[in-house]
Amino acid sequence: MRYSMLTLCLAAALAAGCSRDAAPPAGTAAKDTAAVTTADQKTTATVDEYSFAQPDKVRIDDLALELKVDFDNRQLGGSATYTLEWLDKNATQLVLDTRDLTIEKVVGERSDGKWEDLKFALADKDKVLGSKLTIEAPQRNPRIRVTYHTSPDASGLQWLTPEMTQGKKTPFMFSQSQQIHARSWVPLQDTPQVRFTYTAHVTAPQDAMVLMSADNDPKAARDGDYTFKMPQKIPSYLLAIAAGDLVFQPISGRAGVWAEPGMVKKAADEFADTDKMMQTAERLYGPYRWERYDILVLPPSFPYGGMENPRLTFATPTVIVGDKSLVSLVAHELAHSWSGNLVTFSTPKDSWLNEGFTSYVENRIVEDLYGKEAADMEKVISRNELAAEYKELDPKLQVLALRPGTLADPDGQSSSTVYTKGAWFLQFLEERYGREAFDPFLKEYFNHFAFQSIPTTTFVEYAKKNLLEKYPGKATEAELDQWIYEPGVPDTAPKTVSPRFNAVDAARKAWLDSGTLPAKDATSKWSTQEWVHFIDGMPETLKPEQLAALDAAFHFTGTPNGEIAQRWYPLAVRSGYTQANAAAAEFIARVGRRKLIMPTYAELVKTPEGLKLAEDTFAKARAGYHPITTQSVEETIAKAKQPKS
Template identity: 75%
Template sequence: MRFPFSRPSILTLCLATALVAGCSKEATPPTATGDAGKPAATEPAAVKAVAETDEHSYAEPDKVRTKDLALWLNVDFDKKELSGSATLSLDWLDPKASQLVLDSRDLTIEKVVGERSDGIWEDLKFSLAEADPLLGSKLVVEVPQRNPRVRITYRTSPSASGLQWLTPAMTEGKKTPFMFSQSQQIHARSWVPLQDTPRVRFTYTAKVTSPKDAMVLMSADNDPKAARDGDYEFKMPQPIPSYLLAIAAGDLVFQPISERSGVWAEPSMAGKAATEFSDAEKMMQATEKLYGPYRWGRYDILVLPPSFPYGGMENPRLTFATPTVIVGDKSLVSLVAHELAHSWSGNLVTFSSAKDAWLNEGFTSYVENRIIEDLYGKERADMENVIGRNELAAEYAEIPAAMQVMALKPGVLKDPDDSSTATVYTKGAWLLQFLEQSYGREVFDPFLKGYFDHFAFQSIPTAKFVDYLKANLLDKHPGKVTLAQVEQWVYEPGIPDFAPKTVSPRFDAVDAARKAWLDAGTLPAATLTSGWTTQEWVHFVGGLPERLETTQLTALDAAYKFTGTPNGEIAQRWYPLTVRSGYTPANAAIAAFLQKIGRRKLIMPTYEELVKTPEGLKLAEDTFAKARPGYHPITTGTVEAVIAKAKAGGTKPAP
């Protein structure tokens, strides 16, 4: 997952409301067995032997583990419902186990059957526990015969936390409804009953029916030449964790980038997206040179409607991406670099619980920066590093020390969506840069490639990485980094004093131009700003004082047209400044922006500022009422919580 430049603060995310959400011979849905020679879905014995838990799942993978999932689903836009069955192929590990415990959220379970050795499917008893606001309902299936396959027939709720249903009016083309999923962190359970924990990896197949005008895609082997006929089949032969299970359906067309990469999008967006993301193949080649072959077949990008709550989601073979990064100059394509990097760090080697999220996002942020440096130069890579580290410093000024630790203790992270983004992304990447600079790339790059190879298609905790690091880098090259230094990065809050620094001469020039304007009122010359990238504008606006005079904001607007900007990275910094400063000429543009965009990290800073005054709170409520039908449930919950807290605590008159 990617939050380019600015990530939502932990304080914002912690406000998000908990998301809730006889015998018969049956026709057998398609079932994957995996490609010959592919890694097995189950983890090696060495990994299984490690005592691990995932407090955000009811599943008991040490007793029984899913090897394969076969889905048979129908997409019903009118009911806002997926219905069908999920067939789990099981590996019974505990000889005494006779229950299958699954995660679910707001699912209607209609029937559960198990396959006998003679091929007959027989009814199994099951119970659905009362729903927990965060974790959903525990689904317990009694399996006294320890059946190798269990099938659950079910349907989803129209308000499933992991699905977004859009009317035609909410799409780019305005003609066809749209549906897409967001399974990370624990939302897969809202559209499939399964062991919803990254500790479990499985292959999967799917047969999906839909209206004939809807193209269906999944995080699997999407055929660019597939006919749009309402009947689709998919196969994912590599084992994945549940949060990488993904589906989308709508008016989608394909635009190729290379032989193994392309863009899926609504027709009016496909060409622009393919142009913006045309470097995807070059990114793949750059990463392969560093860390070994891309192991997922194709790498395609699905551009979703603006309601997508995140920047990107690394669903294997099919990155989900926000259209807000398509600005015409490739300045925000670090998102694609990030999601592609997950093909090694996250999708290939996966954290075993949300407590170790940095193993996914920190590694990926580091690899992303290496890709950006390779394609666009060290100056740009350094600028993005500086932006991230400035935001880390700001976040660490707000959040408790317990959330600044990379390997969290059980119980610290109540909601897995609430990780400290600065910690898991920026601090994690900073540790790897420290190791890279300590050992040199000629040593560190082969080490990291070896790490990806060694743990390929496995899910691991932080301790396992630290052990591997000690054995394969620290001990083999003594005298450079101590285990105590590594443990300070991983297990202690804050950033070590010995962390390497990154500077940006181009940002120094931006700082000088900003200071000259604030001191003397002289706006930066057009000859200077005409060459500024998004990164430089972000740094310029982000470094302005908390409040400005109306005359100052008017001057900036007249010169640079910040109000109404199509660049979300600039907008999400400019609009909070205008709200704090009482600059009402921006209000109409703020309302339009919040109604059009559903990406949390772009809109939440403005909502947070609006709710601080009675006038702003009214604008926030009025705007949210209009925007809500197009927001994803995850976004809706976050905005609702911010508004509710403001109303409960009262607001203050504008300064």
């Protein structure tokens, strides 16, 4: 879900993927440090604790959707037909995951081709998992169909009125299925352990173009009647849909951009290097296996930086800043075409297999296209964020392979762990074995496990055989175990130094020591990453007059760059620089991307005056936020209003 190095979350958001912009876990203090043994973690069975499904008994092999997009009622309605593979000869139930779905009817196909009603039961709702749907299938039907409709408040869908879009004329709808939100718009075996092909027939108002994570035709007519096919098997969290005033602009013969008419050219210009990124990844890690790679630019309310839906990455418009400085997000989502979409974690507790690998591949793409210095700056930023998060993070959440029961909600993982520590581990392996050995290893890993979902233990076994045993004396099993099963970052972690950041550090120190601002001829050449590093390295608070001087020189307040804004406004709030309050409120009201706005909310709620501003702003912005963002803000405000013990 996401998610370039610059799209890693700060430790301000609470609970709520890919991915990405994942929320730091609620309650990050290191309270319970009772360690689970490495041996226990290695031998844990591959059970997905976030799904009611029983994939060892029966699996969905193919999904056929018939859906109607109803903007007036904020609903998707229709049916889902499953082609099933019965694995257990004694199984006579199909158990599906749902959340806030209204189940109208369930039928099964008999051996004679006719359909019959099947009994079903929808269990009471669990706050995190939703409701277990149990379908009685005594004849072990080869196909079962569920007729249903979604709730207007489905956690995996957002419905926007025309006023909430850029064009202001057509309503908009989009999904966000990762981690376990697909069950809120399709009854499914909502676990990455189950991969399926799918087809869909979707009807919508004629002024709405419908797209899915499937074979979108750039030349498709906008006629309100759309069909889709995904021939490669995908897990449920990669099921995606969007509908709105969308047009297409090509980047190359196999890549392009979908966006609202007023955004599409700007986005295509910003993402012009997409095909070059594809060529780099193919050279390093093997062929791109998904045919097209298109990018859908969503309205600002999209809660994440990006989502790697196959063939159709969903992307936030906040990375379109005019200088390509944030296009590492595209490199990240593209990298998921190998790590995540092709080789998938089997449970959310193994998320690093998706995000750590993808962050590593992203960085290699950035290095290849934009140079080692650009890649190193991304590494330093993310590792600084990890160091800050690990000061408070429960050690149990600092391990790559999480112990079962560690997380109540899979949306509450530590992004620094699964993204940054995961990528850092792979860089450790790269440096120990050299790229001449590690690159072929990773390429063959993607090929060997293509279209499979695996746990951490499978990767470890593969690495031991194809790295440790093949090239003895370079790394030990104990070192692998430390990286994967123990908290913190090992002392053996490779260090990265950025000369350009050293210059930024010197400029910041000179200003803090003497009040002398950096020379404009130097700062005029600074990238977003250098400005981010400049602000990140400031003391916890500054005097209001110091912030006023920075603002007068560099115009941080009101910046259109979300990466700078999400660092400047919290610093301003902490420091009592009230001159930035109005712009901060406008920013968090306009943008729905959690990673960018939650740090400011988190600082505002610490004082009575700030809490009131946060509540007033949220009341105005709420209608435009995605349900995932809404939940994060609600929890932050509610926690701040609790009586202090």
